[in-house]
Amino acid sequence: MNSQLKINLIISLFIFSCTDDKIQIISNIPPDLPNQNYKINLKSNSGLFLANATIYWDATEGEVELYDTGDSINFNGNSHTFSGMNPGEFRDILIIVRIDDPPYVDSIQIFTRPVYPVSNFLYEVEMVMRGNQIYDFGESYTDLGNKIWDEGESYTDLGNGEWNEGEAYTDLGNGEWNEGEEFTDENSNGEWNEGEAYTDLGNGEWNEGEEFTDDIGNGFWDVGEEFVDLGNGVWDDAEDFIDSNENDEYDEGEDFTDKNGNGVWDEGEVFIDIKKSKYHRVLNWSPTIEPDEYFSNYIIYRVKNNNADDLINLENCGCEIATLTKANTSFIDSMVTEESGIYAYFYQIRVISGSDGRNSYIYNYTDFTSLSKVSLVDANVSKNNNEFIQITWEPVSNSTYFYQYEIWRSSEENSDNMQRMAIIINPEQGKFMDRNVGSGTTWYYSVAVVDINGNRKFSDFISGWSLP
Amino acid sequence: MVITVKILKFLPLLLLLSCIDLMIQEEKINSLYFKGGSWIEFGQLDSMKLESNDFTLQFWVSGGEVDTNEAPAIFSIIDSTDEITLAVLRDANQENSITTIINSTVGKEEYSWLDWSDPDNFYLISLLFSDSKGLKIYINDSNIINSESLIDVGGNKLNVGAIVNKDRTILENFWYGYIDEVRLWNTLLADSTILFQYAHPEKLGDYYRYSYYDSLIGLWRFNWDKPLYTIEDESDFNNDGIIYTLKGYSVELSEKGAQ
Numbered sequence: 001m002n003s004q005l006k007i008n009l010i011i012s013l014f015i016f017s018c019t020d021d022k023i024q025i026i027s028n029i030p031p032d033l034p035n036q037n038y039k040i041n042l043k044s045n046s047g048l049f050l051a052n053a054t055i056y057w058d059a060t061e062g063e064v065e066l067y068d069t070g071d072s073i074n075f076n077g078n079s080h081t082f083s084g085m086n087p088g089e090f091r092d093i094l095i096i097v098r099i100d101d102p103p104y105v106d107s108i109q110i111f112t113r114p115v116y117p118v119s120n121f122l123y124e125v126e127m128v129m130r131g132n133q134i135y136d137f138g139e140s141y142t143d144l145g146n147k148i149w150d151e152g153e154s155y156t157d158l159g160n161g162e163w164n165e166g167e168a169y170t171d172l173g174n175g176e177w178n179e180g181e182e183f184t185d186e187n188s189n190g191e192w193n194e195g196e197a198y199t200d201l202g203n204g205e206w207n208e209g210e211e212f213t214d215d216i217g218n219g220f221w222d223v224g225e226e227f228v229d230l231g232n233g234v235w236d237d238a239e240d241f242i243d244s245n246e247n248d249e250y251d252e253g254e255d256f257t258d259k260n261g262n263g264v265w266d267e268g269e270v271f272i273d274i275k276k277s278k279y280h281r282v283l284n285w286s287p288t289i290e291p292d293e294y295f296s297n298y299i300i301y302r303v304k305n306n307n308a309d310d311l312i313n314l315e316n317c318g319c320e321i322a323t324l325t326k327a328n329t330s331f332i333d334s335m336v337t338e339e340s341g342i343y344a345y346f347y348q349i350r351v352i353s354g355s356d357g358r359n360s361y362i363y364n365y366t367d368f369t370s371l372s373k374v375s376l377v378d379a380n381v382s383k384n385n386n387e388f389i390q391i392t393w394e395p396v397s398n399s400t401y402f403y404q405y406e407i408w409r410s411s412e413e414n415s416d417n418m419q420r421m422a423i424i425i426n427p428e429q430g431k432f433m434d435r436n437v438g439s440g441t442t443w444y445y446s447v448a449v450v451d452i453n454g455n456r457k458f459s460d461f462i463s464g465w466s467l468p
Numbered sequence: 469m470v471i472t473v474k475i476l477k478f479l480p481l482l483l484l485l486s487c488i489d490l491m492i493q494e495e496k497i498n499s500l501y502f503k504g505g506s507w508i509e510f511g512q513l514d515s516m517k518l519e520s521n522d523f524t525l526q527f528w529v530s531g532g533e534v535d536t537n538e539a540p541a542i543f544s545i546i547d548s549t550d551e552i553t554l555a556v557l558r559d560a561n562q563e564n565s566i567t568t569i570i571n572s573t574v575g576k577e578e579y580s581w582l583d584w585s586d587p588d589n590f591y592l593i594s595l596l597f598s599d600s601k602g603l604k605i606y607i608n609d610s611n612i613i614n615s616e617s618l619i620d621v622g623g624n625k626l627n628v629g630a631i632v633n634k635d636r637t638i639l640e641n642f643w644y645g646y647i648d649e650v651r652l653w654n655t656l657l658a659d660s661t662i663l664f665q666y667a668h669p670e671k672l673g674d675y676y677r678y679s680y681y682d683s684l685i686g687l688w689r690f691n692w693d694k695p696l697y698t699i700e701d702e703s704d705f706n707n708d709g710i711i712y713t714l715k716g717y718s719v720e721l722s723e724k725g726a727q
Contacts, residue, residue, distance in 0.1 A: 024497070026718060027717070028711055036639060037637045413562075436537075439538050440559060440567055441559060442565070468539045468557055468567055
């Protein structure tokens, strides 16, 4: 170690050894603190479970009475669980403790949580090039021989050891004489007999318009007269034509190119399946946080653009397109591929949990009258209660496009640090009681209304206060 | 090299001496820092008073970080039926408000110039109360409350830093922040005196007069050099207080003070 380094080390030790902040504290615990005066200290685990909520209060020697929306409740101990509730249900509970005169009277709002929906649901349209796997008018094809495979012709077997429709083959002629083919009349009886030589031409038969040699001079082609097969001389499907009157179909007299053979695609002929633009919808979402023991499945619904409102009432929608497991966080809809527009279809994912479910927002759907924000003023947020702050508001007048209310709370005015206290899925609910407020403390509240598109509108933030 | 070896030889001595030197120069303690779960109990006001039922109670205080949603109380006077006769609290979330409880009636007001979030900003809070002449409350030189409420503190204790009743069956709303000084006068101080005190935090009054200071029945300044839980009264009346803490809580000695 060089001397400079040692000196630096010593100086450091010197400094650090004596610059510790010495915090001096006083601690003096009084002996035998008495029990505190009785307080109910009413609490609940509201919002944690789908079907039940438990309330707790401080144990007391006094007589306790519980009322659920006016009905007396039997219970034991200093807690009670309200079971059999529906997801997202709210109830008002009254408690009376008769230990002093007058008795302690308090109330609490209990509620269950809704099923957790998927979040961040969105989809995008993806263009893909696809043929339709069948021959369509206008597609190129290779016209082979008599257009059909015949016994004895070689073929390329694609798997099952015999020729199948569509497999390539070599047409060797049909191996037999057909009417109209040249032949050597060996026994001079004027007609082709078995064993006489012949020339198999074109499709093997005379067609209207083909040149022929009128042997017997009757002005008509007769069986046995020579002819030149020049294609069939009439326009067939797939032949090019000039659409003179632009009615998109061939009409008698319009120019066309006779492509020879019979001019039409036949079963088994190789064709080039033209690829056209098709459209997939790729759906993505973040999975629900619904616990595995409750989660059943996702159901995906799809409606056409002009039926978007059907997603609001899924029972009558008839638009279910897939059922998926929790492992799925995406889905490619390749069932409707013709329309490119992002708004051509609307989708919704429903999380099924137990006997209930919860829809996602309807991504992209905005063609409805948006909900008005909740009007929250000073009178709506209490400042004169012990242990709780109550928020009231006027429920939405039209709940068709309503998704949920959200109660937001902040400890500071105009703060971005907000906490969502509750989700309320009942559009008719107009009250929330916050019992986690302490005493003598100000909190700022907003009631946000969320529509089925996920658009959230906050009310003004209004301060509330609990008495110290 | 030789020098380095010599330094190393005397290193322990150097370190010891250096520390002693710094300890001697240690800053003076000016205030107590309350972080919840702590309070100061004084005697019954009846036993502290002289003849008059007129009192002026003064605090030099500043705020601090709060990690509770119970409003921290600077002090409380609770009667035998557990009703709060007089208390002053701050709001745990609203830094510019002050809450008063006067004969069980709760009130809260906001003041743009008030900021409990700044621990270096000390306020002089003065409460002038009587069982016959009404109540006045000042923050610094501002008279924030001028009420006809009569305050009868007979039989009640003064507790600083919490809402506490006589037998401690109510023990809540602990203070978060600094208390530099507490004064109890057995008279209603003149407005001019309060203005002078605010302008001169280190002084008790604007002139020296024996009769004036005779009414100072409690003076607790916390200008200590070591931790104490008995708070000696620096007036002539030996009205000492005692610091109490709940299990897991403590009060810190601090150099912060009103400037």
